[in-house]
Amino acid sequence: MSELPSREEAVKLLFEYTSSDSLRRHGLGVEQVMRALARKYGEDEDRWGLTGLLHDFDYEQYPTAEEHPWQGNKILKELGYPKDIREAIMGHASYTGTPRNSLMAKALYSCDELTGFIFAVTYVRPSKSVRDVRVKSVTKKLKDKSFAAKVNRSEVEEGIHELGVDRAEHIQFVISALQEKAAELGLDGPKESAE
Secondary structure, three states: OOOOOOHHHHHHHHHHHOOOHHHHHHHHHHHHHHHHHHHHHOOOHHHHHHHHHHOOOOOOOOOOOOOOOHHHHHHHHHOOOOHHHHHHHHHOOHHHOOOOOOHHHHHHHHHHHHHHHHHHHHHHOOOOEHHHOOHHHHHHHHHOOOOOOOOOHHHHHHHHHHHOOOHHHHHHHHHHHHHHOOOOOOOEOOOOOOO
């Protein structure tokens, strides 16, 4: 496969391997942020978007460090996904030892855990809307180790450092990117009942 698979094919692959709504939304959220980062850096939005969309597609079926993202990488290789996408996905799991040499790989690492964390912050807002999430509240919650405890804080910080961006600006960038697709991502608060 010389050309990039379509987004439709990638979404189908994500949904085939992932039944959890929250994991599907995480993939869609990271895709959204990666597309925004691609625009910021003048890179290929589709390529970066697919990388974000599929970075955890194998996680539900292969959740251990021995399997994820190794199995996903094998599946993507068989389906003809480009090497740069596969390497970026391997690099998002620091325990694989895959170096993050490309800007795309650094971008994925910088937004993966942070995107998940911002989802968690959104869910505890009274409005349940990402539109009400502020950098200050994200920063404060990051200090609270018991909040969204599964989010690896050191990877959040390391990702920001590797991308070489200002911490507050990057957090705001991710929030803003998620706000663009808040409704589709389930981050726009509860739906009002029609009268």
